[in-house]
Amino acid sequence: MTDSKQNQGPLIVEGKLADNERLKRESNFLRGTIKDDLTDPMTGGFTADNFQLxxxxxxxxQDDRDIRAERTKQKLEPLHNVMLRARLPGGIITPEQWLAVDKFAQEKTMYGSIRITTRQTFQFHGxxxxNIKLMHxxxxxIGIDSIATAGDVNRNVLCTTNPVESELHQEAYEWAKKISExxxxxxxxxxxxxxxxxxxAGGEQKDEQQEEPIxxxxxxxxxxxxxxxxxxxxxxxxxxxxxxxxxxxENGKLVGFNVLxxxxxxxxxxxxxxxPRRADDFGFVPLANTLDVAASVVTVQRDWGNRVNRKNAKTKYTLDRVGIDTFKAEVERRAGVVFEESRPYEFTDRGDRIGWVDGIDGKYHLTLFIENGRLLDYPGKPLKTGVAEIAxxxxxxxxxxxxxxxxxxGVAPEDKATIENIAREHGLMDxxxxxxxxxxMACVAFPTCPLAMAEAERYLPGLIDEVDSILAKHGIADESIILRVTGCxxxxxxxxxxxxxxxxxxxxxYNMHLGGNVAGTRVPKMYKENLGEQDILTEIDSLVARWVAERESSEAFGDFVIRAGIVKExxxxxxxxxD
Structure with a gap:
């Protein structure tokens, strides 16, 4: 933890504001001229500020980067399209909603796929x-929107899925929805x-809004x-x-939250x-203070965050610049609360429990492994159709x-066999x-993400084939390393x-980083830079060999590489x- 006792810098960063600040200020509360662009037949995209708005x-x-060069040769603009990310606090969707989403993806997108994202929602690509207005x-x-799932706002609020302890999950999920709204x-x-x-859908129309209070x-x-x-x-x-x-x-009932x-x-x-940076634990608040604390953290970041350099504009940099205690005290002042001492808790895992689990409510829950979150009908594996049939x-x-x-x-006992049969027939259970x-896990990267520098989603399946072979070679085929790939x-x-x-x-x-942990509470450190794909496999082979030979008891890979001095914690x- 940083030395939170010392104010490490000014509360407000002075200087010429980033151009995004002008864009937001002049947008007329996010309207811009988006309506005009929608009816402009001269381009398939959005122009000027609207591209950001x-x-x-x-x-x-986005555009299809696989065909960008060919379209340039043909003197055509890139094949502009949009990716939409839905707002689904906690990631819950009804079967009826799913079928409507499935139908739109099949009939009105370039790729026909639904992608489940790391933000616990779905995306349309292409x-x-x-078709954009029709999409919204x-x-x-069906009661879904995509408000504030991107841009300089609070985005889709995540919530632990936890299908087993259904009553506690329902309480937590309701708070995720309240915070989102x-x-x-x-x-x-x-x-x-x-x-x-x-x-x-689900909201009340208000008089024309001329301010954003939070x-x-x-x-x-x-x-x-x-x-x-x-x-x-x-x-x-x-x-x-x-x-x-x-x-x-306490006794299976939610009493409050530790705030990180x-x-x-x-x-x-x-x-x-x-x-990258870990979050700091500010302490415990009772349920009644949840929304006030959420708003206060947001408004402190709103007022103190760096609007000059967007690369240093996130909350993590504000904390390190002004000091943790200073930030926390201001949150307490604005929320009218004093954080209590943090209540004890422990993270032991962050993976999903693939397959069937029993809930405390007498129902069953089936977690389907969806590689890279991409639901599409592949030859011999009609995944997207399978989920629709279940729905x-x-x-x-x-x-x-x-x-x-x-x-x-929430699968009733009498429906369990039927749903499993559908899942297996469509390749959803393997x-x-x-x-x-x-x-x-991997991000989307090529061909659609404009920020991608290297492959990720398309690279991962083959990479895992090779890593599986390496683990088997060293006699630990049933074990695993938490491995993730990003294209940028x-x-x-x-x-x-x-x-x-x-x-x-x-x-x-790719740059290779090592040393995160199973619980997800430690940032990995750069190990080697600019490795080619064969170099990556060579390094993994060597590292796994050492891990198997030198580890203590059931020591996880990330813990081993730090203890062995391969990277510093x-x-x-x-x-x-x-450093």
């Missing part, structure tokens, strides 16, 4: 401009542009991420997020002022996990999937909380990560 509405403009209206008709932008821009001014009229300095987590599962990776509410229960602030994983290659008969709900898997929750594959250093695949993280540097080149990111 649509992010606040849950979309990113939506062309003529389709979602609104409390921190949403209040502007009516979304309804005006995409729903022709109709009220958003987010501020210039919104936040940078993206902001929030979770609700139920120990001992850390499936939401709390240390990847700005604000986390750790559920504290200042986590984040994004960094910039070659810029040592950027680094047609399932009486419970679906829960998307932060590990990109899907839980068929007893041969290795533990290593279950504990690996922005952190979407959470490689900076992996035991072995690969971060894209260029085509076929990152205790304080600002000091240790680049």
């Amino acid at each position: 649509i992010r606040f509405h849950g979309m990113y403009q 939506v062309l401009k003529p 209206q389709t979602l609104n008709d 409390h921190l949403l932008p209040k502007t009516k821009a979304y309804a005006e542009i995409w729903l022709d001014g109709e009220k958003i 987010l501020g009229n210039n919104y936040l300095p940078r993206k902001f991420k929030t979770t609700v987590v139920i120990p001992p599962q850390n499936d939401v990776d709390v240390h990847a997020n700005d604000l986390n509410f750790v559920a504290i229960a 602030v200042g986590g984040g994983l994004a960094m910039t290659h070659g810029d040592k002022s950027t680094y 047609k008969i399932h009486k419970g709900d679906f829960r998307m996990t932060s590990n990109q898997n899907l839980i068929i929750a 007893d041969g999937v290795s533990n290593q594959r279950k504990n690996s 250093p922005n952190g979407c695949g959470r490689a900076m909380l992996a035991e072995l993280g690969l971060v894209g540097k260029g085509p076929g080149k 990152v205790k304080v990111s600002k000091r240790d990560f680049h």
Whole structure:
């Protein structure tokens, strides 16, 4: 932990504001001229500020980078399309909603797929401009929106899925929804542009909004991420997020939260002022103070966050600049609370329990492993169709996990065999999937992400084939390493909380980081830079050989590489990560 007793820098960073601040200020509360761009036949994309503003509405403009060069030769603009990320606090969706999402993906997107994301929701990829408004209206008709799932706002609120302890999960999930609603932008821009001014499903139409009481009229300095987590599962990776509410229960009932602030994983290659960082534990608050504390953390970051340099604009940098105690005291002042001593808790795992588990309510829950979260009908494995067939008969709900898997929750005993049969027939259940594959993850990267420097989603399956072979070669085929791949250093695949993280540097080149832990409470450190794919396998082979030969008892890989001195432990990111 940093020395929180000392104010380490000014509360406000002075200087020329980043251009995004102008963009937000001039946007008329996120409206811009998006409506005009929608009807412009001269381009398939969004122009000028609107390219950024649509992010606040849950979309990113992308193009198919696999065909970009060919289209340039043909003197055509890139094949512009958008990716939409839905807002689903806690990742829960009904079978009826799922079928509507499935239908739109099949009929109105370029790729026909649904992707379950590390933000515990789904994404549409490849939506062309003529279908964008229809997409939002389709979602609104089934009670879903994409407000504030991107941009400088609080994004989709995550919640531990925990299908076993159903009553505690339901309480935590309700708080995730409340936090999400409390921190949403209040502007009516979304309804005006995409729903022709109709009220958003489940919401009340208000008079024209001319201020944002929590987010501020210039919104936040940078993206902001929030979770609700139920120990001992850390499936939401709390240390990847700005604000986390750790559920504290007594006699099976939720009584309050420990509040963790200042986590984040994004960094910039070659810029040592950027680094991944763990969140700090501010202490315990009773349930009644939850929303006030959430708003106060957001408003302190709103007012003190760096609006000059976006690379240092996240909450983690604000904490390190002003000091933890200073930040915490201001949250207490604004919320009118005093944090109590943190209640004891422990994280022991963060993976999903693949397969069937019994709930305390007499129902069953089936977690399906979805590699990279990509639901599509592959030859011999019609995954997307299989989930739709389950949705047609399932009486419970679906829960998307932060590990990109899907839980068929609340299955009655009499429906269990039928649902398993459908899952197996469509390749959704495969007893041969290795533990290593279950504990690996990647971001989207190529061909759609404009930030990608290297492959990730398309690279991972073959990489795991090789890693499985290495583990088998050394006699530990049933064991695994938490392994994650990202196509760039922005952190979407959470490689900076992996035991072995690969971060894209260029085509076929990755930086290798080692030393995260199973619980997800430690940041890994750079081991080697700019490795090619064969070099990566050679390094993994050598490291696994040492791990097997030298480890103590059942010592995990990430713990071993630190004890053996292969990398130093990152205790304080600002000091240790680049050291």
